[in-house]
Amino acid sequence: MTLSLSRRFGRSIVTLALFATVAFLIAPIVLTVVASFATSWTGVLPSGFVTFENWRAVLGLADTIGSQRSMGWRPLFSLPLGGERLTVLVPAELAFSIGLALGGVLINLVVGVPIAYAVSRYEFPGKEWVNAVSVLPLVPGVILGVAFLRAYPDLSATSFGLIVGYSLLKAPFMVMAVQSEFESMPLRQLEESARSLGASWPRTFLTVIVPNARSGIVSGAIICWALAAAEFNFSYIVWAKGTQPLALFLQRHISNSSFTKAAAAVSMFFFIIVAVTLLLQRVGRRGFDTRGS
Amino acid sequence: MADVTLNAVRKDYDDTTALDGVSLTVSDGEILGVLGPSGCGKTTTLRTVAGFETPTDGTVRFDGEDVTNVPPENRNVGLVFQEYALFDNMTVAENVAFGLKMRGVGKRERRNRAEELLEMLDIGEMGDRDPTTLSGGQQQRVGLARALAIEPNILLLDEPMTGLDAQLKARLRTEIGALLAELDVTGLYVTHDQEEAMVMCDRVAVLNEGRVEQVGTPREIYESPANEFVSEFVALDAPDLPFVRW
Numbered sequence: 001m002t003l004s005l006s007r008r009f010g011r012s013i014v015t016l017a018l019f020a021t022v023a024f025l026i027a028p029i030v031l032t033v034v035a036s037f038a039t040s041w042t043g044v045l046p047s048g049f050v051t052f053e054n055w056r057a058v059l060g061l062a063d064t065i066g067s068q069r070s071m072g073w074r075p076l077f078s079l080p081l082g083g084e085r086l087t088v089l090v091p092a093e094l095a096f097s098i099g100l101a102l103g104g105v106l107i108n109l110v111v112g113v114p115i116a117y118a119v120s121r122y123e124f125p126g127k128e129w130v131n132a133v134s135v136l137p138l139v140p141g142v143i144l145g146v147a148f149l150r151a152y153p154d155l156s157a158t159s160f161g162l163i164v165g166y167s168l169l170k171a172p173f174m175v176m177a178v179q180s181e182f183e184s185m186p187l188r189q190l191e192e193s194a195r196s197l198g199a200s201w202p203r204t205f206l207t208v209i210v211p212n213a214r215s216g217i218v219s220g221a222i223i224c225w226a227l228a229a230a231e232f233n234f235s236y237i238v239w240a241k242g243t244q245p246l247a248l249f250l251q252r253h254i255s256n257s258s259f260t261k262a263a264a265a266v267s268m269f270f271f272i273i274v275a276v277t278l279l280l281q282r283v284g285r286r287g288f289d290t291r292g293s
Numbered sequence: 294m295a296d297v298t299l300n301a302v303r304k305d306y307d308d309t310t311a312l313d314g315v316s317l318t319v320s321d322g323e324i325l326g327v328l329g330p331s332g333c334g335k336t337t338t339l340r341t342v343a344g345f346e347t348p349t350d351g352t353v354r355f356d357g358e359d360v361t362n363v364p365p366e367n368r369n370v371g372l373v374f375q376e377y378a379l380f381d382n383m384t385v386a387e388n389v390a391f392g393l394k395m396r397g398v399g400k401r402e403r404r405n406r407a408e409e410l411l412e413m414l415d416i417g418e419m420g421d422r423d424p425t426t427l428s429g430g431q432q433q434r435v436g437l438a439r440a441l442a443i444e445p446n447i448l449l450l451d452e453p454m455t456g457l458d459a460q461l462k463a464r465l466r467t468e469i470g471a472l473l474a475e476l477d478v479t480g481l482y483v484t485h486d487q488e489e490a491m492v493m494c495d496r497v498a499v500l501n502e503g504r505v506e507q508v509g510t511p512r513e514i515y516e517s518p519a520n521e522f523v524s525e526f527v528a529l530d531a532p533d534l535p536f537v538r539w
Contacts, residue, residue: 186376189378192343192365192372192374193439193440195345196344196372196449197366197440198366198443199366208380211382212380212381212382
């Protein structure tokens, strides 16, 4: 008896393809993290290990405040300590970007969850249009950026403008994630059960509907946050002065400083994305859990 | 529990009529089956009693009191759905106690009452479980316990067994039928399954195109159907009928 070709090689080929794909996707990240500990990175592979200079610079531990400032750190406060001054620095771009992106996610939550709810729960005239319009900002950031500048000249070049822009730009991801969650659960029956048990509509929405959709809301928030924190195009067009959003900061460093220092900055950003993703997941799992309360 | 009366209830949507003058009475302690093909208006009838639909015309009365315009959260009705619709963000016991919490009952009393009900429904040890880890039949029992916890004026069951397999259905039918009879629950049992209606209900109303074709005991409906529609609808699976409650 001869085994068919697909049975003999099928599984191993699929496994191989999977490994190759994962390796291909991960390689640049691994290489970047490795390079951040190197002294030079001229060819494909970095060389001159191991140095912490790049990380020291990126993390604001460099010798002089001047060199720290060049990496975008700003003094948070300084204390007179026995003749010397201890200056504590924060990575301004980083904190700024994290804050901007979180602000965008907050707006997305407040606006996106009710839109997703309305579209999945009710039939109303113009439903198709609401659906289409909520997914429309999927247009590239450059286009929205220009349109935004023309439409709201007062908002441009302000942090608030960036927050609103990020939320607008990433809203489709929130709406789609939450909507598919709502559509996978018996929304009307859940709502009517809670109402019949004596909960008012707002209470039903907040204590039953939203917590039951937590996994969709959390994944929507993670996607929106990660995309907003790294949004380059829109930031490039709308931002004018003051603290730079992280994407612009990274771009500046990639073009202006050594590759290895840029690698450290990019690695740091990568780790922050991972950390925030894990954090949001955790908050999502815990925060909505009303068990035992 | 209470008498529930629908008087000449009419429900029009934009271009269709869902209910065309439906009059029904569910007496205290009685289970009334509402039987009919899909689209006959049986779910609209249930939702009208629950308060999620406001009739275009006609009245809904609980114990003689007009509740036609009372919102659902103030009607004190229990709902059990085919989809179970358990709250996944709460434990089984918290699901059951939800209605009591809304009524401001204290934590300890809620817990006791929930455990009592779960015990009665044979799932007493599941109070701390996540409802998603339960089987379909167990989830449906939790749904029933949750609806019974508020001691509703009327228990509304919307195709509660449609999602379950035949064997489980047969067992639950007998068990839950006996339980509802023992608790003297007033209920409206909506189903498209004539066998289920015949076994579970004291009386059955057969609906077609928004009108009541016949109301009577299962025996009356089966033996002397009022018209051709009723006889055809009820006769479909008749040879399998176990005449348990006749």
